[in-house]
Amino acid sequence: MFRIGIDMGGTKIEAVVMAPDGAITARQRVATPQDYESEIRTLKQLVESLESQLPERAFVGVCHPGSFSPATGLMRNANSTWLNGKSLKSDLEAALARTIKFANDADCFAVSEAKDGAGAGFSTVFGVIIGTGTGGGIVKDGHLHTGPSAIAGEWGHIPLPWPSVEELSIPPCWCGLQGCLETWLSGTGLSADHHRMTGQSLKGEDIVAHALAGDEQARASLTRHADRMARGLAVVLNILDPDCVVLGGGLSNIPNLSAAIEARLPRYVFSDTIKTVIRRAQHGDSSGVRGAAWLWTLEGPSPQ
Ligand SMILES: [Zn+2]
Numbered sequence: 001m002f003r004i005g006i007d008m009g010g011t012k013i014e015a016v017v018m019a020p021d022g023a024i025t026a027r028q029r030v031a032t033p034q035d036y037e038s039e040i041r042t043l044k045q046l047v048e049s050l051e052s053q054l055p056e057r058a059f060v061g062v063c064h065p066g067s068f069s070p071a072t073g074l075m076r077n078a079n080s081t082w083l084n085g086k087s088l089k090s091d092l093e094a095a096l097a098r099t100i101k102f103a104n105d106a107d108c109f110a111v112s113e114a115k116d117g118a119g120a121g122f123s124t125v126f127g128v129i130i131g132t133g134t135g136g137g138i139v140k141d142g143h144l145h146t147g148p149s150a151i152a153g154e155w156g157h158i159p160l161p162w163p164s165v166e167e168l169s170i171p172p173c174w175c176g177l178q179g180c181l182e183t184w185l186s187g188t189g190l191s192a193d194h195h196r197m198t199g200q201s202l203k204g205e206d207i208v209a210h211a212l213a214g215d216e217q218a219r220a221s222l223t224r225h226a227d228r229m230a231r232g233l234a235v236v237l238n239i240l241d242p243d244c245v246v247l248g249g250g251l252s253n254i255p256n257l258s259a260a261i262e263a264r265l266p267r268y269v270f271s272d273t274i275k276t277v278i279r280r281a282q283h284g285d286s287s288g289v290r291g292a293a294w295l296w297t298l299e300g301p302s303p304q
Helices: 036-051 088-096 105-116 181-185 187-198 204-212 216-240 257-268 284-299
Strands: 003-008 012-018 024-031 059-064 100-104 124-130 134-140 143-145 244-248 277-280
Touching: 003 036, 003 284, 012 036, 012 284, 024 036, 024 284, 036 088, 059 088, 059 105, 059 284, 088 100, 100 105, 100 134, 100 284, 105 124, 105 134, 105 143, 105 244, 105 284, 124 216, 134 181, 181 187, 181 216, 187 204, 187 216, 204 216, 216 257, 257 277
Parallel strands: 003 059, 059 100, 124 244, 244 277
Antiparallel strands: 003 012, 012 024, 124 134, 134 143
16 A cells, blocks of 8 residues: 655645555645635645556555644644635645545644654554654554544643642743743743743754753753653653653754653653653654654554
8 A cells, every 4th residue: 555645735745655565656846825725726636646656546544743633623723824714624635536544743742753754663652743842642553543523642731740849930822821831931931931041032942952062051941841751751751651752853952852851851750660651752853744654554554
């Protein structure tokens, strides 16, 4: 079977052909049209163009922003705002005349890494994205776990556990609550924390660069970040006890982050032994298209 994976980014759409063995054999990128009808048309054209080079119809998986409302089936919370309130699933399935599998970016990331990335060979994988935002996805024995409300793995919007006194003056989160992990662990969260403590305005990657150059304040910011990562993940370990946690997104490039988290976990996890391994992602920016394509293998072929 051939699969086509599509990543619906806000500025570009990427689509790939994945051969039966998982190899990517073709890739196309186009700018994302900024209105709904044009985007559906573009997605259709991309699939038809890639499929014209294949011996048979492909199974199509889509990595989408935002989420589908379980109540209405319509898109919500997408930063590509023209998608919100639309029946993306049924409209695209009608345009392409087939069943299509959909998952959000954190879920696609978890699937991609669990299938043949840093989490390959592990039974339960928790995939974490720490970048502009913070999210997560759960894969158990090759199956993506989404849950009845489609929020499984939404790690970014639980509160920072075991806060210190200083952390109790908690930052507001865009979701309407306060002190969510995302407000501490995302790139903007790291940047805001560094500003609160030092008065310096630095982006996440600049804080990393300063730390590598020996800046003690930047190092301290990364230490606080690693400790908060450990606290956030300790809650996941207490509930899910995954075999592997895979870190992705821009901040997963912080040097030695996995080791720093592993060193701090025993303080917080409710066990005298921790067997969960923390690993950095292998597939980088390709997780959206790769995970979207792998959605079919993980859940078994279905009739088109
Ligand atoms: Zn929140």
